[in-house]
Amino acid sequence: MALTVPDWLQQRARTTPERLALLDGDRPWTFAELDQQVESAARLLAGRGLGTGQRIGLLAPNSAAYVIAVHAVSRLGAVLVPLNVRLTPAERDWQTADAELALLLDADACAELASAPPVEPASVLRTIDLDAPHSIIYTSGTTGRPKGAILTYGNHWWSAVASALNLGLAPTDRWLACLPLFHVGGLAILLRSTIYGIAVHVQPRFDAQAANGAIEAGASIVSVVSTMLDRMLAERGERPYPASLRCLLLGGGPAPRPLLERARAAHAPVVQTYGLTETASQVATLAPEDALSKLGSAGKPLMGTQLRIAPDGEICVFGPTVSPGYLHQPPREGWLHTGDLGTLDDDGFLYVLDRRTDLIVSGGENVYPAEVEATLLAHPAVADAGVFGVPDPEWGASVAAAVVLAPGAHVDAETLAAFCRQRLAGYKVPRRIVFRPSLPRNAAGKLPRHALGLEADAVQETCITEADAAQ
Amino acid sequence: MALTVPDWLQQRARTTPERLALLDGDRPWTFAELDQQVESAARLLAGRGLGTGQRIGLLAPNSAAYVIAVHAVSRLGAVLVPLNVRLTPAERDWQTADAELALLLDADACAELASAPPVEPASVLRTIDLDAPHSIIYTSGTTGRPKGAILTYGNHWWSAVASALNLGLAPTDRWLACLPLFHVGGLAILLRSTIYGIAVHVQPRFDAQAANGAIEAGASIVSVVSTMLDRMLAERGERPYPASLRCLLLGGGPAPRPLLERARAAHAPVVQTYGLTETASQVATLAPEDALSKLGSAGKPLMGTQLRIAPDGEICVFGPTVSPGYLHQPPREGWLHTGDLGTLDDDGFLYVLDRRTDLIVSGGENVYPAEVEATLLAHPAVADAGVFGVPDPEWGASVAAAVVLAPGAHVDAETLAAFCRQRLAGYKVPRRIVFRPSLPRNAAGKLPRHALGLEADAVQETCITEADAAQ
Numbered sequence: 057m058a059l060t061v062p063d064w065l066q067q068r069a070r071t072t073p074e075r076l077a078l079l080d081g082d083r084p085w086t087f088a089e090l091d092q093q094v095e096s097a098a099r100l101l102a103g104r105g106l107g108t109g110q111r112i113g114l115l116a117p118n119s120a121a122y123v124i125a126v127h128a129v130s131r132l133g134a135v136l137v138p139l140n141v142r143l144t145p146a147e148r149d150w151q152t153a154d155a156e157l158a159l160l161l162d163a164d165a166c167a168e169l170a171s172a173p174p175v176e177p178a179s180v181l182r183t184i185d186l187d188a189p190h191s192i193i194y195t196s197g198t199t200g201r202p203k204g205a206i207l208t209y210g211n212h213w214w215s216a217v218a219s220a221l222n223l224g225l226a227p228t229d230r231w232l233a234c235l236p237l238f239h240v241g242g243l244a245i246l247l248r249s250t251i252y253g254i255a256v257h258v259q260p261r262f263d264a265q266a267a268n269g270a271i272e273a274g275a276s277i278v279s280v281v282s283t284m285l286d287r288m289l290a291e292r293g294e295r296p297y298p299a300s301l302r303c304l305l306l307g308g309g310p311a312p313r314p315l316l317e318r319a320r321a322a323h324a325p326v327v328q329t330y331g332l333t334e335t336a337s338q339v340a341t342l343a344p345e346d347a348l349s350k351l352g353s354a355g356k357p358l359m360g361t362q363l364r365i366a367p368d369g370e371i372c373v374f375g376p377t378v379s380p381g382y383l384h385q386p387p388r389e390g391w392l393h394t395g396d397l398g399t400l401d402d403d404g405f406l407y408v409l410d411r412r413t414d415l416i417v418s419g420g421e422n423v424y425p426a427e428v429e430a431t432l433l434a435h436p437a438v439a440d441a442g443v444f445g446v447p448d449p450e451w452g453a454s455v456a457a458a459v460v461l462a463p464g465a466h467v468d469a470e471t472l473a474a475f476c477r478q479r480l481a482g483y484k485v486p487r488r489i490v491f492r493p494s495l496p497r498n499a500a501g502k503l504p505r506h507a508l509g510l511e512a513d514a515v516q517e518t519c520i521t522e523a524d525a526a527q
Numbered sequence: 528m529a530l531t532v533p534d535w536l537q538q539r540a541r542t543t544p545e546r547l548a549l550l551d552g553d554r555p556w557t558f559a560e561l562d563q564q565v566e567s568a569a570r571l572l573a574g575r576g577l578g579t580g581q582r583i584g585l586l587a588p589n590s591a592a593y594v595i596a597v598h599a600v601s602r603l604g605a606v607l608v609p610l611n612v613r614l615t616p617a618e619r620d621w622q623t624a625d626a627e628l629a630l631l632l633d634a635d636a637c638a639e640l641a642s643a644p645p646v647e648p649a650s651v652l653r654t655i656d657l658d659a660p661h662s663i664i665y666t667s668g669t670t671g672r673p674k675g676a677i678l679t680y681g682n683h684w685w686s687a688v689a690s691a692l693n694l695g696l697a698p699t700d701r702w703l704a705c706l707p708l709f710h711v712g713g714l715a716i717l718l719r720s721t722i723y724g725i726a727v728h729v730q731p732r733f734d735a736q737a738a739n740g741a742i743e744a745g746a747s748i749v750s751v752v753s754t755m756l757d758r759m760l761a762e763r764g765e766r767p768y769p770a771s772l773r774c775l776l777l778g779g780g781p782a783p784r785p786l787l788e789r790a791r792a793a794h795a796p797v798v799q800t801y802g803l804t805e806t807a808s809q810v811a812t813l814a815p816e817d818a819l820s821k822l823g824s825a826g827k828p829l830m831g832t833q834l835r836i837a838p839d840g841e842i843c844v845f846g847p848t849v850s851p852g853y854l855h856q857p858p859r860e861g862w863l864h865t866g867d868l869g870t871l872d873d874d875g876f877l878y879v880l881d882r883r884t885d886l887i888v889s890g891g892e893n894v895y896p897a898e899v900e901a902t903l904l905a906h907p908a909v910a911d912a913g914v915f916g917v918p919d920p921e922w923g924a925s926v927a928a929a930v931v932l933a934p935g936a937h938v939d940a941e942t943l944a945a946f947c948r949q950r951l952a953g954y955k956v957p958r959r960i961v962f963r964p965s966l967p968r969n970a971a972g973k974l975p976r977h978a979l980g981l982e983a984d985a986v987q988e989t990c991i992t993e994a995d996a997a998q
Binding site: 059061062064070071072075217218221222224225226251252253343345355356357359360361362375378382404455 | 530532535538541542543556686691692693695696697698722723724814816826827828830831832833846847875877
């Protein structure tokens with residue numbers, strides 16, 4: 057089987073040049089226009105010596121310029137490394153060094169690419185090798201340090217195709233991207249819409265009114281997390297959504313059942329999905345016809361993907377969307393062990409019970425307790441620390457920590473939170489810190505973080521940092 | 528990139544078990560029912576010692592049993608060899624021997640598979656290797672003998688996906704298969720509908736009234752060739768087609784412009800396509816939005832496929848749908864030279880001028896002059912023969928032959944036609960035979976068959992065999 061195919065965007069520019077490819081504010085871009093600007097941007101970068109195999113970081117807010125940068129990096133044959141704009145300078149520096157970036161594109165650099173004039177031919181790619189890496193996306197693990205998950209063109213292609221085989225596809229579809237484009241869920245929209253030949257509507261940040269406005273203006277599919285859906289339903293009030301909205305794709309962790317009930321009452325066509333950075337987004341998605349009868353389920357695996365539950369309840373995944381491995385680590389083989397817990401009902405529907413056992417999903421952002429614990433332990437007054445999620449009606453979960461002070465040491469919760477805030481993105485900073493004489497480590501020295509969470513309510517609340525709630 | 532994926536039908540039976548998969552007459556099959564019967568059929572064959580890598584021929588009319596046989600062969604890991612039911616016994620024997628069939632399934636054998644009871648576990652496959660051969664489809668060439676084109680699972684997968692990325696996909700789609708399932712255009716419908724999770728409506732043979740009836744009953748896409756479309760429009764008369772019919776996919780050679788104009792007038796949503804056995808069906812297809820403005824064009828290459836016109840006008844194709852080669856021949860590399868002639872207009876739209884230079888497409892069936900010439904030359908009275916197409920208002924083209932008799936030999940056209948009829952499928956038998964003192968071979972000894980055609984009208988018509996017109 058030939059694994060080399062034409063550049064997706066370029067093929068779309070040739071086959072469907074006049075279709076709407078991108079909408080940013082009131083500025084529409086056809087596939088022909090987008091392709092032409094991407095070509096100019098890629099040539100500008102090629103002229104500066106950038107090319108195949110190099111890694112190019114991208115640190116900018118959602119915009120048409122961001123989209124152009126994504127495609128331009130690809131057309132160079134370079135590997136895209138999207139960085140989370142909410143990282144602290146220290147976190148960003150660490151990822152930049154780890155990825156050995158040849159260039160870091162910030163918002164200004166993206167704007168330059170988006171207005172680059174046509175130039176004489178430079179060396180840019182015309183075809184795509186599906187086995188080549190397209191992007192490296194950092195995702196934290198249980199070890200405390202983020203890891204760069206490698207995603208190939210083939211991973212993204214299969215993900216896009218399998219999504220269409222489940223949700224269907226109309227040439228008139230328009231996908232609203234109001235979640236961050238640096239997350240896999242956002243990036244996947246950009247690649248998918250190109251492969252499909254449909255428009256992506258990019259918004260600079262999530263705003264419930266703006267998102268609902270985009271739906272009124274014709275967006276047919278919207279990717280959301282629970283917090284966003286909650287606000288959109290609240291903003292919308294009693295008005296039903298237009299029939300042109302055919303799918304609210306809800307990811308980012310198990311959705312609260314009351315939210316799903318509200319969505320159902322509002323005739324919002326919510327389709328739950330379970331996805332991972334390491335699988336180029338969706339693993340399982342509820343088929344439209346099961347959306348109501350299997351409320352709360354993440355559905356069944358997409359075409360091409362296999363899913364099984366290990367004896368200990370861990371969700372395991374195999375298929376062509378699964379990343380070949382992490383940067384600086386040996387290639388992954390066989391099944392991907394997600395660390396997430398789930399069950400299958402008698403009809404084969406997946407129910408995700410908990411993300412990565414200890415993962416805290418707060419407003420759609422993943423917080424890995426080990427990373428926050430490592431930060432707390434870096435403070436000289438801290439002898440031990442356990443980080444866990446606390447249910448939060450607005451964010452799904454918020455970050456909490458149980459801290460054991462070193463003998464004779466004194467520090468207050470505000471000081472520890474400020475210490476974290478200097479080193480961690482705001483959404484990772486504990487909003488609640490409790491002091492304990494010891495932590496209930498098991499015989500292997502492992503911390504049962506869930507036990508911490510269960511006991512948390514019984515402990516006096518010591519610190520809530522409102523500033524960190526500005527997600 | 529992992530190239531092993533779950534068995535398509537089985538995954539559909541798991542993810543969308545209650546959806547309609549197959550309709551044969553009034554008998555509906557859900558994906559769960561179809562999968563279960565295919566499982567029983569595969570186990571029955573496995574119990575008889577058939578399995579991976581073996582080749583199994585299929586010689587039966589369109590039916591649900593045919594569909595079950597197709598999937599059962601696949602589940603065994605065997606390679607499907609669909610044979611044209613219109614071949615003579617001699618032609619069939621030749622292909623059967625060439626393919627080294629382990630088994631030939633006829634209509635009775637298919638019926639047995641379709642009613643096979645569930646049996647205890649036998650060795651059947653659960654996954655698909657996309658690089659493995661799925662089928663071998665015989666296609667004649669310029670050499671006179673048919674060649675078995677190998678099509679992998681990956682070829683079929685990419686073909687199905689690329690078609691959906693062009694035409695769109697709705698979970699409620701239903702594809703009408705009223706053309707022979709042994710042709711690539713029919714077989715592709717079966718695989719595509721499985722991958723999409725939509726229903727295929729199988730009819731035993733083409734009947735304009737039955738086809739129009741299936742559209743009334745909900746078929747949304749219909750694969751047709753010009754002759755079929757012509758009859759359907761005639762049968763339909765003035766009544767507009769229902770809005771549920773969203774695509775009449777018109778293949779099988781360049782369509783006469785008057786037919787396209789009639790279709791346009793009747794609001795029949797015709798989408799022209801250009802396809803080959805060697806590319807698992809569609810290569811280029813007109814996008815829906817261009818159907819009217821580019822009437823007569825076969826559109827642009829599907830996603831993943833590259834297309835170029837060689838300096839001599841030959842259409843060349845490269846991409847993941849292209850067959851890895853022919854049976855008993857070394858693997859094909861690089862671009863596929865189709866032998867067909869075409870041009871690209873300034874907007875990049877393909878216009879197919881002529882199929883394989885000398886190919887005669889009669890009622891959707893391909894007739895290769897070299898094969899008919901070889902048969903004529905086998906008659907002792909024939910010294911030389913040239914076969915060519917003559918425009919035919921009903922069939923698109925009909926087969927004609929110019930024959931040079933051996934010195935002193937005598938034979939009449941009826942006798943020669945009867946001689947052919949014993950050795951060739953009816954649609955290949957010349958309906959018109961003219962006798963000539965010599966043929967205009969060029970310096971290289973090559974016969975400019977088009978020149979024969981141009982002169983044909985000036986020559987007295989010697990024989991028209993009406994029996995052969997019963998296509």
